[in-house]
Amino acid sequence: MQDDKKVNEFSSLILSIDSQEERYLINNFGKRFFVTRVVDNNKVISLQNTIGIIKLGEVTYRFYSKVSNLIKVFSMLEKVHGTEYKFKKNKKFWHFDPKTLVDIEQGMNFTEQLISMFISELWKVKKIGFSKTYNSKEENLNYLKGRLFIGKQIKYNVVPKKFYCNYNELNYLTAENLILFEIINKLIHLSIDSKIKSELIYFKNEFAQALNIDRRINLKGIKYKATRLNMHYETIMYLSEMFLQKRFFSTLESGENLFCNFLIKMDDLFEKYILLLVKEIIENFFPKYRVEEQVNLNFVRKYDEKLDRENGFLTMIPDIIIYNKTSNKPIVVIDTKYVDITNKNKLNNNAYYQMLSYMFSLHLQNETLVTGILLSHGTSGHTYRINYREGQHMHIYTGSVDLLNTEEKIKDSLKLMLDKVLPN
Incomplete structure (x- = not known):
């Protein structure tokens, strides 16, 4: 049976030394937790000024904010995450594990906040540029391009008026672009705010034009691999990994709320949020x-x-x-x-x-x-x-x-x- 524990930002977790839960926590969120002491073969692991939800085995820990609620925190996160302003202190202040889904409490609908964050990342990707790669292509042309495909040349061009060619073409058909296009297609069908939906439609058209496709995509066998050239996709692909899990869309459509294990460093978020507001006020007034x-x-x-x-x-x-x-x-x-x-x-x-x-x-x-x-x-x-x-x-x-x-x-x-x- 699932155990649900509500704790505050300064709480501690007591975990068995070298347990699966302890290893998971340190490997995925080690920078947010620190070991305060060891008692009877257990580690007392503490956090400070950090909120979030962490599912460890059969126990879900909900670290609640002392000054706000999760919905408000996510609206702050959306503003800070979506800004084009380049912060001098660019230290990462939120961490999440898209592989571990967790139920959000009733009455807390994060769907639109999550999609807004996804859209913010889409704008960032578009600003830097959609990734490209070379893909092999076969085509019957009036001129020779690449190398001649002998077998198909004989099959299709008995009278050799054309050249059946095999060549590499630089295009937008990368794994990350195909994954994003399919996720956008799924998100559009959710019951969401009209402004958010219109932005998704805009990006659907952008990707459809870049990819030159107008159909849904079977993502089986398509995997994103981080490289030096697609580093700007990193955050949005973490979000995508969560969206692609089987439970995610089925539970959203049934009215439930899902997110993944996440932690937010509240003092850093508060600092950046206030900075953006002060900048807006100074610039306007x-x-x-x-x-x-x-x-x-x-x-x-x-x-x-x-x-x-x-x-x-x-x-x-x-x-x-x-x-x-x-x-x-x-x-x-x-x-x-x-x-x-x-x-x-x-x-x-x-x-x-x-x-x-x-x-x-x-x-x-x-x-x-x-x-x-x-x-x-x-x-x-x-x-x-x-x-x-x-x-x-x-x-x-x-x-x-x-x-x-x-x-x-x-x-x-x-x-x-x-x-x-x-x-x-």
């Missing part, structure tokens, strides 16, 4: 300013006393800095903290010490007063004032966004915050 992410504040130098020389820098990299376009001076520094500050300030002092180091580093480098914002989930937060000189102050605001709100409401709350700290 604050034309005097520009946004930069992951700026390395190389100001505090390491010093080797024995050798009497400087040896690198103390690494300080805030998430977001807002600059004045004209003066090129920093105005606001933002750092995201994936914690819930609802009704109580749960940020520890280290977060404020870190922000102070950013602010004073920027101030000393640029001779300007800088405002700091620590952004977290919630509905309330503290403000701190730094008495710099007589009549001059710098502030640290504990800004809050409610991740359970719609994206538009989140942007509204961020804009109100920026209205307060960005001079007109």
Whole structure:
């Protein structure tokens, strides 16, 4: 009988050492888990700031978000995953195993989010270019191309007015393109949003034209093989592997929800999501300013006393800095903290010490007063004032966004915050 365990983001799993479940977890999601201790021949395996669903044998572990729900998390993931913006910190923040399907709880329909992610990947593939390969082709031509197929030349051209040729042709008939074309054909027939369906129809026509086919494809024997030339297909082929499993479409058509084993690093997702929203707000409402992410504040130098020389820098990299376009001076520094500050300030002092180091580093480098914002989930937060000189102050605001709100409401709350700290 299937055992279902609901746990929070900071939970631990106790697995037998060298068990099949432990090996699977470490092999597929090792970067997200770490062993905290060994007790009675069992390993205590923990994770942090990570949500998802993992099926291990007969047990399904559901790691729930402390600040949001899975539907909202997937809408955030869709935005971050679908953007054309190139993040400086391109560390992978979500991991999944398409070979292991898992039931999603009733009331949580991920179908459209999954298809939207699939479509985002299709756009990325199209932008880089559909893959090509050389395929052998036989054709009766008026001219010699490739090599003459002697047997069929005798059979079809008794009076040799034509040449029955065998040659290699560069075309789009690759395994990955054929697989995507067939999956698109299947997805179109699901009951989904009309806008999503229209995008699928668009890509169906794109692939049909590129492949020069208008029929369904039997994928038996067709396998995708990753190469240097088709690396941009990697993510979409992982999704495709899940879609191609026999259970997937049959359960969707019957109204059930399936996904695969997956984990999402929430602090990284939250950071990227907030960055995209802040960029949109600045570009649309604050034309005097520009946004930069992951700026390395190389100001505090390491010093080797024995050798009497400087040896690198103390690494300080805030998430977001807002600059004045004209003066090129920093105005606001933002750092995201994936914690819930609802009704109580749960940020520890280290977060404020870190922000102070950013602010004073920027101030000393640029001779300007800088405002700091620590952004977290919630509905309330503290403000701190730094008495710099007589009549001059710098502030640290504990800004809050409610991740359970719609994206538009989140942007509204961020804009109100920026209205307060960005001079007109």
